[in-house]
Amino acid sequence: TYNFCSGPAMLPEEVLLKAQSELLSYQGCGMSVMSLSHRSDAFLSILSQAENRLRSLLNIPDHYHVLFTQGGASAQFASIPLNLMQPGKPGGYLDSGYWAQKAIAEAERYGPVKVVASAAESNYSRALLNGEYSVGAKLSYLHYTPNETIDGVAFPDVPQSGQVPLVADMSSCILSAPLNVADFGVIYAGAQKNIGPAGLTLVIIRDDLLERCGDRVPRLMNYATLASQNSMANTPPTFAIYMANLVFEWLLENGGIPQIEKQNQRKAELLYNAIDSSSLFTNAVEQGSRSAMNVPFSCASAELNERFVRQAEQAGLMNLKGHRSRGGMRASIYNAMPYSGVEALVNFMQKFESQYV
Numbered sequence: 001t002y003n004f005c006s007g008p009a010m011l012p013e014e015v016l017l018k019a020q021s022e023l024l025s026y027q028g029c030g031m032s033v034m035s036l037s038h039r040s041d042a043f044l045s046i047l048s049q050a051e052n053r054l055r056s057l058l059n060i061p062d063h064y065h066v067l068f069t070q071g072g073a074s075a076q077f078a079s080i081p082l083n084l085m086q087p088g089k090p091g092g093y094l095d096s097g098y099w100a101q102k103a104i105a106e107a108e109r110y111g112p113v114k115v116v117a118s119a120a121e122s123n124y125s126r127a128l129l130n131g132e133y134s135v136g137a138k139l140s141y142l143h144y145t146p147n148e149t150i151d152g153v154a155f156p157d158v159p160q161s162g163q164v165p166l167v168a169d170m171s172s173c174i175l176s177a178p179l180n181v182a183d184f185g186v187i188y189a190g191a192q193k194n195i196g197p198a199g200l201t202l203v204i205i206r207d208d209l210l211e212r213c214g215d216r217v218p219r220l221m222n223y224a225t226l227a228s229q230n231s232m233a234n235t236p237p238t239f240a241i242y243m244a245n246l247v248f249e250w251l252l253e254n255g256g257i258p259q260i261e262k263q264n265q266r267k268a269e270l271l272y273n274a275i276d277s278s279s280l281f282t283n284a285v286e287q288g289s290r291s292a293m294n295v296p297f298s299c300a301s302a303e304l305n306e307r308f309v310r311q312a313e314q315a316g317l318m319n320l321k322g323h324r325s326r327g328g329m330r331a332s333i334y335n336a337m338p339y340s341g342v343e344a345l346v347n348f349m350q351k352f353e354s355q356y357v
């Protein structure tokens, strides 16, 4: 069985087997990792190992804090304006699709928002490129969504925001390709795609921005509080952090981000080539904006789409139904999806096409 779910997504088998092997007794201590005190030496060492491994995978500079928090990326849609908005300066947003719009709608509850550019004209079938919009200096930050999980659109370049801190919702692309952390003020991501199980949210924040976080921000959303308390302002999601630590270890042992990027490119190429050379399946996203993580595609009729999804499940290819707002199909092929999974999907697509074309 291959699971193409957009999240919670499949985890590497090696990671699951390792977790299984020590589920009842973590490193022989006689207790499950799930029931270790978050103040215990054993858990504190998991937490610092997870942070160090993440720092090493992404080359995170010393003047950035790594925060392990909760509430998913959706809580960050509120945390960003609550912590970072400055008087008289709106939060800037690039409207690139479904998740960018969710971030915008939430920010509007807390302060003024300026949509700097929108891809609405293309029906969200392409990314917004540098040079197509200008970012004035009078913004508290510029927020964007480098990979739109539902639309299958990825930004080919990092937006140039000048002195305005860039904030990125990397929920569906973090750890899939190299990035230069120093380009960003804040990076955040829900864990349930490329990091680990749901319940953990990662925030990487440049230290100077911690000075903006005022007393009125709810304590558990306040980046300065989370940073000063080493992500332990309350009980952290200990099991999810343990799993993330194993995923980081798996990535490091398999060549780190450069290696996983190569694999991700091979998988995406295989799938997009199959779609482009088919006379049944289409993908509406422009060539330079196609996501290597989430690949939406569809047949000409809703009935054929439904049939495809149903028959794919019978063949062990799970969760290929597109998002309820978009219809069609979507294959999420995150880091843990092996090449063989995409091959199985492509073979199935070709077989399906031969029956219906």
Ligand code: PLP
Pocket: 006, 007, 071, 072, 073, 074, 075, 099, 145, 147, 148, 149, 150, 169, 170, 171, 172, 190, 191
């Ligand atoms: N942002 C992006 C890009 C996403 O893909 C998702 C979920 O799929 C979210 C935000 C919302 O994440 P959560 O469910 O963790 O709040």
